[in-house]
Amino acid sequence: MKRIMLFCMALILLAGCGKEEEIPKMLNVDLAVNPIHAKVDEPVKFQAKVTYGDEEVTDADDVSFEIWLANSKDHEKIPAKHKENGIYELEKTFEEEGTYYVYAHVTARDMHNMPKEKFVIGKPSPPEQNGGKKDMDEMNDDEMK
Numbered sequence: 001m002k003r004i005m006l007f008c009m010a011l012i013l014l015a016g017c018g019k020e021e022e023i024p025k026m027l028n029v030d031l032a033v034n035p036i037h038a039k040v041d042e043p044v045k046f047q048a049k050v051t052y053g054d055e056e057v058t059d060a061d062d063v064s065f066e067i068w069l070a071n072s073k074d075h076e077k078i079p080a081k082h083k084e085n086g087i088y089e090l091e092k093t094f095e096e097e098g099t100y101y102v103y104a105h106v107t108a109r110d111m112h113n114m115p116k117e118k119f120v121i122g123k124p125s126p127p128e129q130n131g132g133k134k135d136m137d138e139m140n141d142d143e144m145k
Contacts, residue, residue, distance in 0.1 A: 025053035027111035031104045033119045040097060040122050046090045048080065048104040048115075056086030060108035063088040070099040070128045077105070097122030 030049040038044050046065050050057040060082070068075040080088040094100070098121060103114045118127070 025055075025109075027052055027057075027106065027108055027113045029104055029106045029113045029115050031102070031115040031117050033102060033117050035119075036117075037120045038094070038122075040095060041093050042121075043091050043093050044119065044121075046080070046092070046102060046104070047083075048088045048106060050086045050088060050106055050108060052109050052111075057108045058082055058086055060088065060106055062105065062107040064105045065090050066103040066105060067092070068101055069096060070101065070125050080104075094121040098125035099127055101128070 028051045032045075032047045032049070034045045034047070035042075046067075048063055048065075050060055050063065063080040063082070064077050065080055066075050066077045078090055078092070080090045083089045088104075088106075100119050100121060101116060102119065103116050106113050
């Protein structure tokens with residue numbers, strides 16, 4: 001009987017010494033706009049550095065930049081190209097002065113991340129009243145994915 005109890009205790013101890021649980025990794029997106037204050041018709045570069053834990057993501061399912069002028073309902077969503085080392089890039093010029101916003105929409109490793117930045121072309125215009133945030137009932141199905 002003692003042998004059976006010792007055997008059971010050994011099994012329990014060995015089960016507790018199993019694999020260490022893996023710490024979940026997060027999808028990180030560092031969004032950069034350069035220059036942050038540009039002139040009309042001057043190229044502006046948008047870069048999203050995408051990492052999953054320490055790994056550079058070079059095969060994201062989707063990376064696009066959603067760009068709009070403050071207080072405008074017209075949003076332009078433009079796909080980005082992978083440049084190198086997990087950096088996705090887009091270059092664009094603007095014909096209209098004002099305060100603009102950009103979301104980097106990134107989907108990779110079954111996760112979605114969408115950091116936001118503000119930038120100015122020429123003279124700034126009044127910023128958005130709610131900071132450009134949409135209420136859940138204002139978003140369409142594609143925006144909530």
